[in-house]
Amino acid sequence: MSREASPRIAAYAALGGLALIAALVTRRPELAALGAPFLLVLGAGLLTAADPELRASVRIDRDRLIEGDELTVEIDLEAARTVERLELLLELPAGVVVADGDNPAAVRVAGARTLSLRLRAERWGAYSVGDLTVRARDPLGLFARTGRIRSGLPVKVYPTREALRRLLRPAETQLYSGDELARTKGEGLEFADLRPFMFGDRVRRINWRASARRGELWVNEQHPERNVDVVLFVDSFAEVRRGSASTLDLAVRAAATLAARYTKRRDRVGLVSFGGYLRWLEPGGGLVQLYRIVDALLDTEITLSHAWKEIDHVPTRTLPPQALVVALTPLLDDRSIRALLDLRARGFDLDVIELSPAAYVDPGTTEAEQLAYRIWRLQRAALRSRFHAAGVPVVEWRDGEPLARPIEEVTAFRRNATLSRA
Secondary structure (H helix, E strand, C coil), X not given: CEEEECHHHHHHHHHHHHHHHHHHHHCCCHHHHHHHHHHHXXXXXXXXXCCCCEEEEEEECCCEEECCCEEEEEEEEEECCCEEEEEEEECCCCCEEEEECCCCEEEEECCEEEEEEEEEECCCEEEXXXXXXXXXXXXXXXXXXXXXXXXXEEEEEECCCCCCCCCCCCCCCCCCEEEEECCCCECCCEEEEEEECCCCCCHHHECXXXXXXXXXXXXXXXXXXXXXXXXXXXXXXXXXXXXXXXXXXXXXXXXXXXXXXXXHCCCEXXXXXXXXXXXXXXXXXXXXXXXXXXXXXXXXXXXXXXXXXXXXXXXXXXXXXXXXXXXXXXXXXXXXXXXXXXXXXXXXXXXXXXXXXXXXXXXXXXXXXXXXXXXXXXXXXXXXXXHHHCCCCEEEECCXXXXXXXXXXXXXHHHXXXXXXX
């Protein structure tokens, strides 16, 4: 800990020195007595300003939270000498606030002492908690020893998940067993069709009622249950923000929700973060893959870049054939728009959830501002029509609305529209 002198020392020394000088000049010893208390305090301060040999450590009760959760931070203090006034400041990241306790705080430490704070995570992200700044003052307040303890305890705050009744269905399924009904016919539980009995069919598949009516053997065909490959395309080229809410927050929350739901039903999920630099996770299943995706989402941020990145830079295995690509994008950057249209041209099954920037844009008050706002809205409507013409559903999702609404609208679009093939 570094030692700092208080301005009081200079004041006491000046007053004591002036009293001594005045006594010498006027030859009146009683004037020296006026400065004696200041000099005695200064001397006592110099004798008692020893290093308290303070030791501090920071502990947290948990390192993984969900938005809105709280964690307890305990600060252990131990001093070889009594510290009459110890000032502490626990440095907190922007997404974490104090829910209970004092920060900064001033306490007296005699021996060992533990302080406790309750912190609340208000925004998703990967944070570092525990850096502590301390200042110990001597009893007379003449000297202060300042130090900084770097703990750097990692804390991960996961985004809250939306409630969904159903998920987006792909145009094609994969080969492995899962919970999605395939459009093909085979061994399964869901009835698909009837066909005449053929050599090799199992007896348990015979539909006896249909066979009795038609006078020959007929068997049931079923839709097999298969798994799905889902690739979450998170556009981090640009965002629109107002206060603490932004389109990027919507993207991360939606991606975490979809990843959790798809992995829960034995599907394989991958991630492509398409922005200032390209990151990806190959499709995989299980709880480990879910944590990989969510941890990658916590590091998602808007990175300004004018580098041209085509979707061809993504490894082939990242976008497996017959994969369902769910794009979470505000449709603000031409590079991400062209990348999505390129995906559709290459035959990928694509759904676009537009993280609507309209809720964060002020239409203005003047006639010119309102006219520019209407033109901007028309341009965005034309962009959606461009995707619709390619057979891609584009549904707006606004802050404050449940994610289930755009999911239902995409499902209705896919049900009523003919999926065009490139």
